[in-house]
Amino acid sequence: MLDLDYRRLYDPGQVPQIMRDDLQTVLHDRARDLAHFRFSDGVRSMAQDGGRAQVTFDSGAEAEYDAVIGADGLRSAVRDQVLGRSDYRLHPLNLQAAAFTCENVLGLQNEYVAHLEPMRHSIVYTTRRNELSCILFFAPHAPVPGEAEPRLDYLRGVFEDAPAPVQEVLTTRARGALLYMDDLMQVRAARWSAGCAAIVGDAAHCLTQLSGIGASMAMASASALARALLAEDPASAGRRLERAIKPQVESLQRKTRRNAKWCVPRSGGLNALRAALLAGAPEAVWRFYFRAKYARS
Numbered sequence: 001m002l003d004l005d006y007r008r009l010y011d012p013g014q015v016p017q018i019m020r021d022d023l024q025t026v027l028h029d030r031a032r033d034l035a036h037f038r039f040s041d042g043v044r045s046m047a048q049d050g051g052r053a054q055v056t057f058d059s060g061a062e063a064e065y066d067a068v069i070g071a072d073g074l075r076s077a078v079r080d081q082v083l084g085r086s087d088y089r090l091h092p093l094n095l096q097a098a099a100f101t102c103e104n105v106l107g108l109q110n111e112y113v114a115h116l117e118p119m120r121h122s123i124v125y126t127t128r129r130n131e132l133s134c135i136l137f138f139a140p141h142a143p144v145p146g147e148a149e150p151r152l153d154y155l156r157g158v159f160e161d162a163p164a165p166v167q168e169v170l171t172t173r174a175r176g177a178l179l180y181m182d183d184l185m186q187v188r189a190a191r192w193s194a195g196c197a198a199i200v201g202d203a204a205h206c207l208t209q210l211s212g213i214g215a216s217m218a219m220a221s222a223s224a225l226a227r228a229l230l231a232e233d234p235a236s237a238g239r240r241l242e243r244a245i246k247p248q249v250e251s252l253q254r255k256t257r258r259n260a261k262w263c264v265p266r267s268g269g270l271n272a273l274r275a276a277l278l279a280g281a282p283e284a285v286w287r288f289y290f291r292a293k294y295a296r297s
């Protein structure tokens with residue numbers, strides 16, 4: 001077993017931890033007086049005419065806009081209104097992932113613990129609320145169940161003989177609590193805009209959580225699009241966004257596809273090679289790796 005002490009490899013104090021819910025609350029608080037929010041509704045269809053977009057919502061409401069921006073994530077519905085089916089594809093990394101939080105039953109203190117095994121990779125770290133955040137990557141055994149309880153049973157089956165801390169968090173995780181689980185898929189799109197409509201963030205360029213930088217890139221593409229919209233018309237702004245962000249996204253997606261092979265090696269040979277590299281690499285290599293990774297984010 002290899003034991004890497006992350007505290008010696010980089011200074012965790014330099015990496016702020018922002019939970020998704022907190023970021024969402026901050027963004028909503030800042031925007032609530034600037035925009036009209038429609039909750040529990042979605043875009044059913046969209047048509048463009050004369051540089052404007054006519055939108056019909058699931059609720060039946062209709063409205064016309066100067067620009068429509070789809071920021072509705074990996075399974076974006078707006079993307080199908082902006083792009084044709086041949087303009088993008090969902091590229092599977094042949095991995096599944098699950099994530100949940102639970103009480104700190106392991107007694108960790110500002111720690112990040114990873115267990116790397118053949119076909120499985122588990123990460124457990126403390127949050128600022130002193131809970132445990134758990135992310136599990138694994139080779140697919142079956143399609144991801146739709147409901148929370150069958151998901152938990154599936155996960156417990158996949159990690160049945162995992163190291164004790166992983167089993168403990170899976171036992172602790174309360175039935176009924178939120179449990180994210182999905183296939184890891186990248187969005188690879190030829191373009192991100194058409195006329196006065198565009199897509200940003202995961203809807204346009206999902207990197208998957210394996211990249212560790214999806215939220216940062218979503219913020220970067222939203223910010224680049226906002227700046228472009230201030231300077232020019234929506235059609236040109238969409239194209240400017242692609243020029244500004246696409247090369248970086250494509251490079252990160254390539255890196256993530258390579259990392260996926262090392263995250264959960266599928267063959268005994270690759271697994272043995274990873275174990276040898278992890279055990280043999282001097283600490284200076286890890287220090288360099290973590291500084292470079294977190295300095296980039």
Ligand SMILES: Cc1cc2nc3c(=O)[nH]c(=O)nc-3n(C[C@H](O)[C@H](O)[C@H](O)COP(=O)(O)OP(=O)(O)OC[C@H]3O[C@@H](n4cnc5c(N)ncnc54)[C@H](O)[C@@H]3O)c2cc1C
Nearest residue numbers: 042071072073077099201202203209212213214215216218
């Ligand atoms: C387990 C996990 C851990 C991650 N960890 C990190 C990390 O440490 N660092 C990092 O940078 N990134 C991380 N990511 C990736 C990051 O969460 C995403 O890249 C980021 O959230 C993308 O932001 P987004 O706004 O484009 O999409 P999302 O965050 O997916 O938001 C899309 C929103 O659109 C809403 N929506 C969807 N469909 C509709 C519809 N039809 N109508 C109306 N609304 C709709 C959804 O409810 C959602 O609120 C992680 C992802 C996961 C799953």
